[in-house]
Amino acid sequence: MSETDVLTPTADVGGPQQPLLEVKGLSKHFAVGGSMFGKRSTVRAVDDVNFAVHKGEVLGIVGESGCGKSTTARLIIGLIEPDAGEIILDGELVGSTVSLRDMRRAVQMVFQDSYASLNPRLTIEDTIAFGPTVHGLAADKAHARARDLLAKVGLDPAQFAQRYPHEMSGGQRQRINIARALALAPRLVILDEAVSALDKSVEAQVLNLLIDLKDEFGLTYLFISHDLNVVRFISDKVVVMYLGEIVEAGPVEALFTDARHPYTRALLAAMPSHDPDARTQEAPIAGDPPNPIDPPPGCRFHTRCPFAEAVCSENAPRLTATGTAGHSTACHMVEPASGHTKAPAPAPAEQEIVECPT
Amino acid sequence: MSVIADDTIRIVHVEKARGYWANVGRRLMRDKVAVACAAILILIVLAAILAPWLGLADPYQGSMIRRLRPIGTPRYILGTDELGRDMFARLIYGGRLSLFIGLAPVLLAFVIGTTLGVVAGYVGGLVNQAIMRTVDVFYAFPSVLLAIAISGALGAGIVNSLVSLTIVFIPPIVRVAESVTTSVRTLDFVDAARASGAGALTIMRVHVLGNVLGPIFVYSTSLISVCMILAAGLSFLGLGTKPPEPEWGLMLNTLRTAIYVNPWVAALPGAMIFVVSICFNLLSDGMRSAMDVRD
Amino acid sequence: MIFYVLKRLVLVIPVVLAVAVVCFLLVHITPGDPLVAVLPPDASAELAAQLRKAYGFDRPLPVQFGLWVWKALHGDLGTSIATGRAVLDEVSRAVGNTVTLAIFAAMLGFVSGGTFGFLAGYFRDRWIDRAVTTIAIAGVSMPHYWLGMVLVIVFSVMLGWLPAVGAGPGGWAWDWAHFRHMILPAVTMSVIPMGIVTRTVRALVGDLLSQEFVLALRAKGLSEQRIFVHVVKNTAPTAIAVMGLQLGYLLGGSILIETVFSWPGTGFLLNSAIFQRDLPLLQGTILVLALFFVVLNLLVDVVQAAIDPRIKRS
Numbered sequence: 001m002s003e004t005d006v007l008t009p010t011a012d013v014g015g016p017q018q019p020l021l022e023v024k025g026l027s028k029h030f031a032v033g034g035s036m037f038g039k040r041s042t043v044r045a046v047d048d049v050n051f052a053v054h055k056g057e058v059l060g061i062v063g064e065s066g067c068g069k070s071t072t073a074r075l076i077i078g079l080i081e082p083d084a085g086e087i088i089l090d091g092e093l094v095g096s097t098v099s100l101r102d103m104r105r106a107v108q109m110v111f112q113d114s115y116a117s118l119n120p121r122l123t124i125e126d127t128i129a130f131g132p133t134v135h136g137l138a139a140d141k142a143h144a145r146a147r148d149l150l151a152k153v154g155l156d157p158a159q160f161a162q163r164y165p166h167e168m169s170g171g172q173r174q175r176i177n178i179a180r181a182l183a184l185a186p187r188l189v190i191l192d193e194a195v196s197a198l199d200k201s202v203e204a205q206v207l208n209l210l211i212d213l214k215d216e217f218g219l220t221y222l223f224i225s226h227d228l229n230v231v232r233f234i235s236d237k238v239v240v241m242y243l244g245e246i247v248e249a250g251p252v253e254a255l256f257t258d259a260r261h262p263y264t265r266a267l268l269a270a271m272p273s274h275d276p277d278a279r280t281q282e283a284p285i286a287g288d289p290p291n292p293i294d295p296p297p298g299c300r301f302h303t304r305c306p307f308a309e310a311v312c313s314e315n316a317p318r319l320t321a322t323g324t325a326g327h328s329t330a331c332h333m334v335e336p337a338s339g340h341t342k343a344p345a346p347a348p349a350e351q352e353i354v355e356c357p358t
Numbered sequence: 359m360s361v362i363a364d365d366t367i368r369i370v371h372v373e374k375a376r377g378y379w380a381n382v383g384r385r386l387m388r389d390k391v392a393v394a395c396a397a398i399l400i401l402i403v404l405a406a407i408l409a410p411w412l413g414l415a416d417p418y419q420g421s422m423i424r425r426l427r428p429i430g431t432p433r434y435i436l437g438t439d440e441l442g443r444d445m446f447a448r449l450i451y452g453g454r455l456s457l458f459i460g461l462a463p464v465l466l467a468f469v470i471g472t473t474l475g476v477v478a479g480y481v482g483g484l485v486n487q488a489i490m491r492t493v494d495v496f497y498a499f500p501s502v503l504l505a506i507a508i509s510g511a512l513g514a515g516i517v518n519s520l521v522s523l524t525i526v527f528i529p530p531i532v533r534v535a536e537s538v539t540t541s542v543r544t545l546d547f548v549d550a551a552r553a554s555g556a557g558a559l560t561i562m563r564v565h566v567l568g569n570v571l572g573p574i575f576v577y578s579t580s581l582i583s584v585c586m587i588l589a590a591g592l593s594f595l596g597l598g599t600k601p602p603e604p605e606w607g608l609m610l611n612t613l614r615t616a617i618y619v620n621p622w623v624a625a626l627p628g629a630m631i632f633v634v635s636i637c638f639n640l641l642s643d644g645m646r647s648a649m650d651v652r653d
Numbered sequence: 654m655i656f657y658v659l660k661r662l663v664l665v666i667p668v669v670l671a672v673a674v675v676c677f678l679l680v681h682i683t684p685g686d687p688l689v690a691v692l693p694p695d696a697s698a699e700l701a702a703q704l705r706k707a708y709g710f711d712r713p714l715p716v717q718f719g720l721w722v723w724k725a726l727h728g729d730l731g732t733s734i735a736t737g738r739a740v741l742d743e744v745s746r747a748v749g750n751t752v753t754l755a756i757f758a759a760m761l762g763f764v765s766g767g768t769f770g771f772l773a774g775y776f777r778d779r780w781i782d783r784a785v786t787t788i789a790i791a792g793v794s795m796p797h798y799w800l801g802m803v804l805v806i807v808f809s810v811m812l813g814w815l816p817a818v819g820a821g822p823g824g825w826a827w828d829w830a831h832f833r834h835m836i837l838p839a840v841t842m843s844v845i846p847m848g849i850v851t852r853t854v855r856a857l858v859g860d861l862l863s864q865e866f867v868l869a870l871r872a873k874g875l876s877e878q879r880i881f882v883h884v885v886k887n888t889a890p891t892a893i894a895v896m897g898l899q900l901g902y903l904l905g906g907s908i909l910i911e912t913v914f915s916w917p918g919t920g921f922l923l924n925s926a927i928f929q930r931d932l933p934l935l936q937g938t939i940l941v942l943a944l945f946f947v948v949l950n951l952l953v954d955v956v957q958a959a960i961d962p963r964i965k966r967s
Contacts, residue, residue, distance in 0.1 A: 121568035597941065
């Protein structure tokens, strides 16, 4: 690979219509417990997840902690091996037509813990320059690029290049992490709870920075967060996950104003509001998420769902298109003729079952 | 760009950023005990290295008529040994072998043990099992017994002592290296490095080693004192070097019969071992707190 | 609890096997002919071959190992090349002496180390802490064989109070004549465990007392005696584990001290085995000592688990 290649993003292959990233049937099950005498059980951390991210878009993934958001991110970038499923980057299957190593240049990630994700023994400059050096860029050019990127993320290179992570604030460190992710000129950046650990004021600054960088470099984001306000602010489309499965997906406005899944509605109801009169008084969902080691049969949400009926504990609902284009929900109340009392009447001409909802 | 930076950026007073090791060095220099120990050790090491140029008496030249002179005898400030050789010269010269055989095994074990431990910790899985279970076997022997058993089986000699002591100190270093590496490899910056497409060797070199060497190094320095004592102990048993070579443990052995004639001269080589060993221990403690390593 | 003990017992089997392999291989890393000690220098080739066959050195290694283990399981560790007596007899005679000495030394080291460590941890950063820390670091840095010599110089040569060598007339007996012989080696031997136990207990007690729950206990108005009970309860499992390990080190590491004091134990036996190139005796002694160590480790684990319920669960 020549040096200039590292500094420019990999070429667009399929044009604007082709999704930058497609995830098909992604599954990861972890074996837990188990010893010489005990039996092993499995956590279905991610179970048959499908979605697509279009070029220039921000796709938000929301859900409670433990719902499989972060595992999904790590699966996409190849930090853990999926048990099943395909990752398709701009039409090319990762691991066959495009190598894992090339994929990792096109896809980069920003982690939640700004401190743990920086090597405490390296200067900021060395940290950012590491990736390009690995891909064959000469050390001096890599360092020049690092200083360049520091300026892009709003940190004065003269002041910060030679510092160590412990000499910086959380917001500054997260800027470094963003610069490090951009060092390989990626096309897709996965932001895994990237602003969640920051103070509200710093969070807003970093979010604005992300939006600016997206415009400047023509980036696509996969934005993972548990914070619905932030997701609504930055995303174009949103996927809601519950216990390793997608329960609802759709354009951000449709999802926030016309949520169909009881879980999504509960999450929205639990959002803190700025208007004191609009604040909810009672807890919208009862109890904790069930143990992911033994997910409930049928719809995984039925143990906490106020509308659960017999059918919900028997069959798993499928993602079904609803209302706005691209909006789909996995709920028996939405799926026609599912057997739920609130299910719509079958109307096959309009309703279809979609594979990749976004 | 609409966003500039956090407010804190402008407030933070910018001082020259210091590397980790520079900080450790600065903190160590403030520790008076550690500095004193380092000074004593440097003095002993320098004296041992420069012994031939210090104008000392010949450490091999004995004389039957001046055997076992007491401490303070003119021309023989620390007396003479059972063959009439100058004790002061022999103690200084003795530092050469004694320090070598006290330091070299730990150094070798540090290199080998760190390599094995880091690989076991980073690669994990079957490789980890193979390395760590082998190490466990050596833990079934008390270290002194293991050193003596291997040395005893191999026979007397400096090289054999070196081999047996290295074998004794590899397993504990592997354990420490493996456990720090395992904890470092789960940190996000290692994942970030993997995500940037770096290979396992590059990650180990750039991201893992820098973060694990400190604790492993401090732990290894704490073994030097034990190694000094054990190495001299092997010589004391007659498993190390052979007479007439000056070596503290061996000197202690050959002078044992002299305790009824001139006891304090006989005790001198042991005092040297003690001083060196305690200095290494205190220096290691100083380094531990300077590096803020908790065990 | 029984389940835990069984599990630990199962895990001990591979360790014991590995120990046997190491002991067996010790003889085979030896340079030269293992028969060198018994062969007269002018021995004929036939005599050498005969002896080799008699000792079984002519068979392939795995067969030798199998036979050796099989015999060892039946209490036959071979015959000493130097004395011609059964190795097991030689070792079992020496083990008694070593165990007696090690137990005395351990009691001395544990009691003094525990007391020192507790005082230092309780009065952390006061003068008593500094004094104790100095003693402890001197203890762990001490070439104990040298300390033995110094003690002999002071108490035997200069003062003439205590005997310098040996274990007293005949076998061990509970009388002053024998006890006199025990004092110097036991004190010498206790120094290292004293230092290590002091450091451990000091760290444990210091850490515990700085924890918030102790503050809460004090705030509740609990007396110092009751707090002492809490401290002991919380530090005992770790302290016992460290002590158990130290007892093991004493048993296995007594060779230097036994040599200094000519104490007729396993270390002394090992020493003569090494210098007479008596490999079956060397092998047998090390095997017995290592097995002692393994069993002791097992006991420590079980006792620790019995006191501290957290261990069983992890």
